[in-house]
Amino acid sequence: xxxxxxxxxxKRFTQVVDRVLPAxxxxxxxxxxxxxxxxxxxxxxxxxxxxTVKIIYLHVPSALLAINAxxxxxxxxxxxxxxxxxxxxxxxxxxxxxxxxxTVIALLTGAIWGQPMWGTWWAWDPRxxxxxxxxxxxxxxxxxxxxxxxDDTAADLTSVLxxxxxxxxxxxxxxxxxxNQGLHQGASLSMDKEENVADVFxxxxxxxxxxxxxxxxxxxxxxxxxxxxxxxxxxxxxxxxTA
Amino acid sequence: xxxxxxxxxxxxxxxPVLEGVNFAVAPGEAVVLTGPNGVGKTTLLxxxxxxxxxxxxxxxxxxxxxxxxxxxxxxxKAALSVAENLMFWARVHGQRDISGTLEDFALTDLASRPAGxxxxxxxxxxxxxxxxxxxxxIWLLDEPTVSLDKGSVDLFGQVVRRHLAGGGLAVIASHIxxxxxxxxxDLTPYRARAKVARxxxxxxx
Amino acid sequence: MTALLIRxxxxxVRAGGGFGLGLAFFLIVVVLVPFAVxxxxxxxxxxxxGVLWIGALLACLLSLDRIFALDREDGSLxxxxxxxxxxxxVVAVKAxxxxxxxxxxxxxxxxxxxxxLSLPGKGVIWLVVSLLAGTPALSVIGTFGAALxxxxxxxxxxLSLxxxxxxxxxxxxxxxxxxAGATGLxxxxxxxLLAAVTCVAVALLPFASAAVLRMNLR
Numbered sequence: 001x002x003x004x005x006x007x008x009x010x011k012r013f014t015q016v017v018d019r020v021l022p023a024x025x026x027x028x029x030x031x032x033x034x035x036x037x038x039x040x041x042x043x044x045x046x047x048x049x050x051x052t053v054k055i056i057y058l059h060v061p062s063a064l065l066a067i068n069a070x071x072x073x074x075x076x077x078x079x080x081x082x083x084x085x086x087x088x089x090x091x092x093x094x095x096x097x098x099x100x101x102x103t104v105i106a107l108l109t110g111a112i113w114g115q116p117m118w119g120t121w122w123a124w125d126p127r128x129x130x131x132x133x134x135x136x137x138x139x140x141x142x143x144x145x146x147x148x149x150x151d152d153t154a155a156d157l158t159s160v161l162x163x164x165x166x167x168x169x170x171x172x173x174x175x176x177x178x179x180n181q182g183l184h185q186g187a188s189l190s191m192d193k194e195e196n197v198a199d200v201f202x203x204x205x206x207x208x209x210x211x212x213x214x215x216x217x218x219x220x221x222x223x224x225x226x227x228x229x230x231x232x233x234x235x236x237x238x239x240x241x242t243a
Numbered sequence: 244x245x246x247x248x249x250x251x252x253x254x255x256x257x258x259p260v261l262e263g264v265n266f267a268v269a270p271g272e273a274v275v276l277t278g279p280n281g282v283g284k285t286t287l288l289x290x291x292x293x294x295x296x297x298x299x300x301x302x303x304x305x306x307x308x309x310x311x312x313x314x315x316x317x318x319x320k321a322a323l324s325v326a327e328n329l330m331f332w333a334r335v336h337g338q339r340d341i342s343g344t345l346e347d348f349a350l351t352d353l354a355s356r357p358a359g360x361x362x363x364x365x366x367x368x369x370x371x372x373x374x375x376x377x378x379x380x381i382w383l384l385d386e387p388t389v390s391l392d393k394g395s396v397d398l399f400g401q402v403v404r405r406h407l408a409g410g411g412l413a414v415i416a417s418h419i420x421x422x423x424x425x426x427x428x429d430l431t432p433y434r435a436r437a438k439v440a441r442x443x444x445x446x447x448x
Numbered sequence: 449m450t451a452l453l454i455r456x457x458x459x460x461v462r463a464g465g466g467f468g469l470g471l472a473f474f475l476i477v478v479v480l481v482p483f484a485v486x487x488x489x490x491x492x493x494x495x496x497x498g499v500l501w502i503g504a505l506l507a508c509l510l511s512l513d514r515i516f517a518l519d520r521e522d523g524s525l526x527x528x529x530x531x532x533x534x535x536x537x538v539v540a541v542k543a544x545x546x547x548x549x550x551x552x553x554x555x556x557x558x559x560x561x562x563x564x565l566s567l568p569g570k571g572v573i574w575l576v577v578s579l580l581a582g583t584p585a586l587s588v589i590g591t592f593g594a595a596l597x598x599x600x601x602x603x604x605x606x607l608s609l610x611x612x613x614x615x616x617x618x619x620x621x622x623x624x625x626x627x628a629g630a631t632g633l634x635x636x637x638x639x640x641l642l643a644a645v646t647c648v649a650v651a652l653l654p655f656a657s658a659a660v661l662r663m664n665l666r
Contacts, residue, residue, distance in 0.1 A: 010447050086446055136613040140606075144596065147606050150256075156663040157596055161610065164592065164656050168614045171645055175620040178641065232447040238257060292530055295666050312530050316523025322462040323455070334451035335531050373527070 008085035010228045017225045025218045031211030039204040046201075053201070055113045060205060061212035063106035066134060069099025069216065073141070074166050077159035087224065089155035090231070092162065093145050094223030098216060100138035107131055126176045133172050137165045151231065244309055244380045245269050246291075246412055252299030252435065253283055253290045259298060259435035260286055266428055270380075273403065273413040273423055278430035284416035287430070288312065288383045291414065304381065311379040313387060317370025321359030325350055325369055328358050333376035341376055347402055348372040349395075363390040371399055375406075382406065382413040388421060396421055449533065449541055456545035466514060470507040470550045471557060477503040478561045489566050496565035497575055497626030503561070504554045504579060505586060505615055511550050512590040513607055515542050516598040516661070525598075529665055535658040543584075543591040543654070551583030567630060574629020578642060582622035585646040588653045589614045595657040599664040617645045 007013050039057035046053035076092035079085060110128060111121045122128065144161055148154035245268060252262040260283030268274050276284050290297050292312035304310065319328050329341045329350075345351045348368045353361065358369060367390050374382055382403075388396050400421040403413055415425075460467045481499050482492060519525040528538050558579055562572045593611035597603030621642035628635045 133613055133616055136609075140610040140613060143606055143609055147597075147600050147603070153599070153663055153666065157660055160656055160660050160663075161596060164653070165614070167648070167652070168617065171617040171648070172613075172620075175617040175641070175645075178638070179620045179624065228447065235447045294526055294529060308532055310530065312526070314523055314526060316521075316526070318519075318522055318524035318527040320455070320459055320522070320524070322459055327455075327458070331451050331455045332527070332531075335528070335533060337532065377531075 005083070005085070008083070008087050010087055010232070013087045014225055014228055017221045021218060021221055021225075024214055024221065028211055028214035028218050031207055031214055033211075035204050035207030035209075035211050039201075039208060043200050043204060049117060052113060052116050055109050056201065057205060057208045059106060059109040059113060061209045062102045062109065063131070064209060065212055065216050066099060066103040066106050066131065069095050069102060070134065070137070070162075070166070070169070072220075073099065073162050077162040080155055081159050081163075086155075086231070087228065089159065090227040091220060091224045092158070093155070094227055095216075095220045096138055096142050096145070098219045098223070100135060100142065102212075102216070103131055103135045103138060107135065124180055126173075126180055129176045129180070130173050133176070134169060137169055141165065151234075244305055244410070244412065246310075246381055246414070247303040248291070248300070249303060250300035251287070251290070251297050251302065253286045253295075254298045255283065255286045261430060261433045262299065262435040264300070264430070264433045268381075268412045268414060270410045270412060271407050273407055273415060273425040275423075275425045275427045276414065276416045276430055277418065277427055282430045282434065284430060285314070285385050288385050288414065288416055289314070292383050309379055310381040310383060311374060311377045312383045312385075313370060313374055314385045315389075317366055318373070319358045319366055319369055322357065324355050324357055325361070326354040328369060329372055329376060332373045336377040336379070338376050338378050344372050344375040347375065347398075349398060364392055364395055367391055368395055368399075371402070375402065380411045382411065382415075384413060384415045384417070386416055386418075388417060388419045449537055452528075452533065452538065452541045453545055456542060457548060460545065460549040466511055467549050468553075470511050471553050473510055474503045474507040474554055474557065475561065477506060478564060481565070493566045493568070493630075496562060496567040497571065497578075497630055498623050499565060500558055500561060500567075500575060501578075501582075501619060501623040501626060504551075504558065504583065505619060507554055508550055508583065508586045508590060509608055509611065511546065512594050512611065513597070513604045515546055515591055515594040517594070517603070520598055525661075525665065529662075535661055536654050539591060539595065539657040539661065540654040543588045543657075546591060547584050547587035551579075551587050555579045555583060570632065571626065571630030574635055575626040577635075577639065578622045578625035578629070581625075581639065581642050581646055582618050585618045585649040586615060588646075588649045589618070592653045592657045592660070595661045595664065598661065618642065618649075621645060 007016060036057055040054050043054070045051045073092040073095050076088045076095070080089040080092065107128070110131075114123065114128075115121050141158055141161060145154055145158050148157055247267040248264055251264040252259055253264075254260065260281075264287065266274060276287065278284060286295075289295050289312070291302055292310055293302075293307060294312070318332075323331070326341065326345070329344065333339065333341050333344075342351075345354055348371065350365075350368060350372060353365060358366065361369065367387075371384075371387055374384075387399060391399065396419065400423055403415075403421065403423060406413065415421075478499060481495075485491060485495070516525060519528070529535060555576055558575055559572045562575055567575065590611055593607045593614070596610060597607045600606065621638045624638040625635050625642055627633075628638060
C-alpha cells in the first residue's frame with residue numbers, strides 16, 4: 001500500500017471503483033430504506049408540527065449534501081490546480097449535477113414543509129434564499145464545464161470559478177442574513193444538545209443522512225468512472241484519427 | 244542575445260505537429276522557416292513566443308522579454324488613427340518616439356487616418372511597424388509579407404536588414420523571398436512521428 | 449498601463465465603441481418600470497432604490513463581453529500577453545476602463561432617474577453613494593466573467609449566468625444602503641459591508657482573472 005495519491009491514477013481509480021461501487025451502492029440503498037421506513041412509520045408525530053415533521057428525513061440530509069457537495073468540489077478543484085490529478089478534476093465535474101439535484105430536493109421538500117407550517121410555499125428567508133443562490137452557482141459551474149471544448153482548460157477554468165464562487169457564496173450568505181432575518185428554525189443537528197431535535201427523531205435521521213452520504217459517494221464514483229471512460233475513449237480516438 | 248531551440252516538440256490541439264526541432268539563431272542572423280501548409284510554422288512561432296507551452300524540449304533565451312511576436316492578426320483598432328495605434332504599442336513597451344518608424348514603413352502620410360480606412364496592405368505595414376517600436380531584439384514573424392505589394396516587401400526587407408545589422412534576430416515563417424541573406428530551415432523533416440503528444444491524456448490509457 | 453487605459457477609453461468613446469448604450473439601457477429600464485407596476489407615487493418611491501440598482505447592474509452586464517472579446521479577435525490580446533505589462537495589470541486596467549465608461553456614467557445619471565421615480569432628495573444622495581461604492585465591484589467581477597468566457601464562441605449568455613450570482617452580495621448591500629438612506633434608517637453598516645465586498649473583489653479578482661486569461665490563451 002503506497003501513497004494515497006496512487007489512486008489519482010485514472011486506471012487505478014477505475015479498478016478501485018469497480019470493486020467498491022456495488023458495496024457502497026448496496027449500503028446506500030439499505031441505509032435509505034431502513035432510515036426512511038423507520039422515520040416515516042415508526043416515529044411519533046411532533047406535538048406541534050404533526051406528521052409534517054417527517055419530511056426532515058429527506059430535507060435535512062439533502063440540504064447537508066447540497067453544501068458539502070460544493071465543499072467537495074472546492075477541495076477537488078484545489079487538488080487539480082495544485083497537483084494536476086485528472087481524477088480530481090473529473091470528480092469535481094461529476095459531483096456538480098449531484099449537488100445541484102440535492103439543492104433542488106432541499107428546496108422542494110422545504111417548500112412542501114413550509115406550506116403547512118408557515119402557510120406559504122416560498123418565503124425570502126435567508127436559508128431558502130442562500131440555497132437558491134447556491135443552485136445558481138451550481139448551474140453556472142455546470143454550464144461552464146459543458147461550454148469549454150478542451151478538457152484540461154475546462155477543468156482549469158471551472159476550478160478557478162469554484163474557488164471564486166466559494167468566496168462569493170460565503171459573502172452572499174452573510175449578505176442574505178443581513179438582508180432578512182428569517183422564519184427558518186435553527187439547526188436540526190448541532191453540538192449543542194438543547195437545540196437538537198428529540199432523540200426519537202434523531203437516530204433515524206442519522207441513518208437517513210448516512211444513506212444520503214453513501215448515495216452521494218456512489219453517484220460521484222459512478223459518474224467519475226463514466227467521465228474517465230469518456231476521456232479514455234476520446235484519447236484513444238485521437239490516436240486512431242492521427243494514426 | 245541569442246535564441247536556441249532544443250529538441251522542441253509542439254502540438255496543435257493536443258496533436259503533435261513538429262518534434263525534435265533544433266536550431267540556434269545568433270545575433271544579426273535571420274532564419275526563415277518553410278514547409279507546406281499545416282506543417283506547424285504558426286504553432287512553432289507561437290510556442291517560441293511563449294503563447295503556448297511546448298510538449299517537449301525547450302527554448303533557451305537569456306531573457307523572455309526580449310521576444311516579440313507578429314501573427315496573422317495585427318492587433319490594430321479600426322477606431323484609432325495610425326499614429327494612435329502605433330503610439331499605444333510604443334508606450335506599452337516603454338518607447339515614446341514613433342516618427343522614425345512611421346517614416347520607415349511609409350506611414351507618415353497616413354498617420355492621422357483612422358486605421359479602419361487603411362487597405363489590407365497598409366494595415367499589414369502598420370502591424371509590422373509595431374515590431375520596431377517594441378524595441379525588442381528577437382522578432383518572431385508569421386507570414387509578415389502577406390498582402391504586401393512588391394515595394395512594401397522591399398521596404399520591410401530593409402527594416403529587417405537594419406534590425407539584424409543592429410544585432411537583432413529574426414525567425415520568419417514565410418514563402419516569399421524578401422531579398423535577405425538568410426538561412427532557410429525546411430520544417431518538413433521535423434514532422435511529428437509520434438501521433439499523440441507525450442503526456443497528452445496518457446494517464447487515461 | 450496608462451497607455452492601455454487611454455486606448456480603452458478612446459475606443460469606448462469613439463464611434464462603434466458602445467459608450468452610451470449602457471446609459472440608454474439604464475434609462476429605458478427605469479422608464480419601463482412605472483408602465484409595469486403602475487404610476488402610483490408612493491409605490492414608485494418605495495421601489496425606486498431597488499429598481500435603480502437592478503437597472504445599473506443590468507446596464508453594467510450589457511457591455512461586459514466586449515472587455516476581452518474584441519482584443520482577442522484582432523490579436524491584441526496575444527500581443528498584450530507577450531508585452532512587458534503583467535497580465536494582472538492589464539486585467540485591472542481593463543476593469544478600471546470598464547468602470548470609467550459604464551459605472552461612473554451610471555452614477556452620474558442615477559439622480560435624474562431617481563427623480564423620475566420620485567425618490568426623495570435624501571435618498572438620491574445615498575443612492576449615488578451606494579452606486580459609487582458598489583459599481584467598481586460590478587466591473588471587477590464582470591471582468592473576471594469576461595476572462596472566463598473569452599475563448600467561447602457564444603459566451604454572452606454564459607457570461608451572464610456566471611456573473612449574476614457573483615453580483616448578489618453587492619446588490620444586497622448596495623440596494624440596502626440606498627433603501628435605508630431613502631427611509632432615513634442607519635446606512636453606516638450596509639455601506640461598510642458594501643465597501644468591504646468591493647475591496648475584496650478589487651483586491652483578489654484581478655489575480656483570478658489573469659489566471660483564467662492565461663488558461664484561455666494557451
